[in-house]
Amino acid sequence: MRGRTALVTGAGTGIGRAVALRLVELGADVVGVGRRPERLAETARLAGERFEATPLDVRDRAAAAAFVAGLGRLDLLVNNAGGQFVAPAAGISRRGFDAVADLNLTALAALLQAARAGLTTAGGRVVNLSLSAPDRGIAGLAHSAAARAGIAALTRSLAREWPGVRLFCLAPGTVLTAGVGDELPPEVLARIVATTPLGRDTSLAEVAEWVAALGSGVADAVSGALIELDGGSGLVSAASLTG
Numbered sequence: 001m002r003g004r005t006a007l008v009t010g011a012g013t014g015i016g017r018a019v020a021l022r023l024v025e026l027g028a029d030v031v032g033v034g035r036r037p038e039r040l041a042e043t044a045r046l047a048g049e050r051f052e053a054t055p056l057d058v059r060d061r062a063a064a065a066a067f068v069a070g071l072g073r074l075d076l077l078v079n080n081a082g083g084q085f086v087a088p089a090a091g092i093s094r095r096g097f098d099a100v101a102d103l104n105l106t107a108l109a110a111l112l113q114a115a116r117a118g119l120t121t122a123g124g125r126v127v128n129l130s131l132s133a134p135d136r137g138i139a140g141l142a143h144s145a146a147a148r149a150g151i152a153a154l155t156r157s158l159a160r161e162w163p164g165v166r167l168f169c170l171a172p173g174t175v176l177t178a179g180v181g182d183e184l185p186p187e188v189l190a191r192i193v194a195t196t197p198l199g200r201d202t203s204l205a206e207v208a209e210w211v212a213a214l215g216s217g218v219a220d221a222v223s224g225a226l227i228e229l230d231g232g233s234g235l236v237s238a239a240s241l242t243g
């Protein structure tokens, strides 16, 4: 990855940090964004000088577009920033739905639009993080499942429209980050993990390695693909986070 520039959103925590560190380890120059400067600063401390942190809210369209355009040539874009709250659909207000749809789909689409020229110049690659099997429905996550299914469709559509740019949708199942621990009680996470065919979670290192591999060019015969990194959980049943 030496000599290549990567942008990782949500690089201050969890999956985003692990991805940023792995890419730096492989020689890339990594730009990491997120809202909380102190989280990004910790990633920078761990990563060393080839990581550059910029506080940015990806939902701020103007700021995000200007920032991405300023990067110029872009070899790899990792759209990892995301999140939601767990609630039954009946308890999700219009504003709540909009907030989650915006963060996980609309803002991501806008960032891709802003990065198109830089990606095209580089013959670059994109990894969009989604969530395992949203198309089967996830009870307690209607807003996010809808947005995440949209990411896969967006990935496929842009793969048709942007010649020379490879786009992938990487959909983990359960990755035991602090972020997911704040959202879901341990017994719910244990139940989801136990019911996956492989009976296991997905490690941070595995997600980071997949992103690095897709970003490195080993999968350059592929574009538009959805890769479910979930121990097979999407195969067995629609998930429920509400019991």
Ligand SMILES: CCCCCCCCC/C=C/C(=O)SCCNC(=O)CCNC(=O)[C@H](O)C(C)(C)COP(=O)(O)OP(=O)(O)OC[C@H]1O[C@@H](n2cnc3c(N)ncnc32)[C@H](O)[C@@H]1OP(=O)(O)O
Binding pocket: 082, 083, 084, 085, 086, 087, 091, 092, 093, 094, 095, 096, 097, 099, 100, 103, 131, 132, 133, 138, 172, 173, 174, 175, 179, 180, 182, 183, 192, 230, 233, 234, 238, 239
């Ligand atoms: C098959 C395998 C499967 C595998 C399944 C694997 C397990 C799950 C995998 C998922 C993993 C992860 O995502 S890990 C990442 C975990 N971390 C997170 O997701 C936390 C991030 N969440 C957030 O930051 C926020 O919730 C975010 C979505 C961005 C919204 O932030 P905002 O500041 O824009 O929102 P706010 O202004 O606070 O609120 C906007 C509206 O949302 C409403 N709202 C906010 N929280 C609410 C709540 N708990 N219940 C109802 N409504 C809520 C508010 O009342 C507002 O509506 P009004 O009242 O009408 O005004």
Ligand SMILES: NC(=O)C1=CN([C@@H]2O[C@H](COP(=O)(O)OP(=O)(O)OC[C@H]3O[C@@H](n4cnc5c(N)ncnc54)[C@H](OP(=O)(O)O)[C@@H]3O)[C@@H](O)[C@H]2O)C=CC1
Binding pocket: 009, 010, 011, 012, 013, 014, 015, 016, 033, 034, 035, 036, 037, 039, 056, 057, 058, 059, 080, 081, 082, 083, 084, 103, 129, 130, 131, 132, 171, 172, 173, 174, 175, 176, 177, 178, 179, 180
């Ligand atoms: N952990 C899991 O089991 C799974 C996670 N995922 C997805 O993978 C991604 C990373 O998850 P994980 O590391 O576990 O969770 P985290 O909560 O640790 O990561 C989310 C990251 O996104 C950043 N972020 C959130 N909102 C914004 C915003 N508006 N602008 C810029 N950055 C933002 C956060 O930083 P800050 O708050 O500082 O802005 C944070 O670094 C998420 O999209 C998540 O939904 C998918 C499947 C499973």
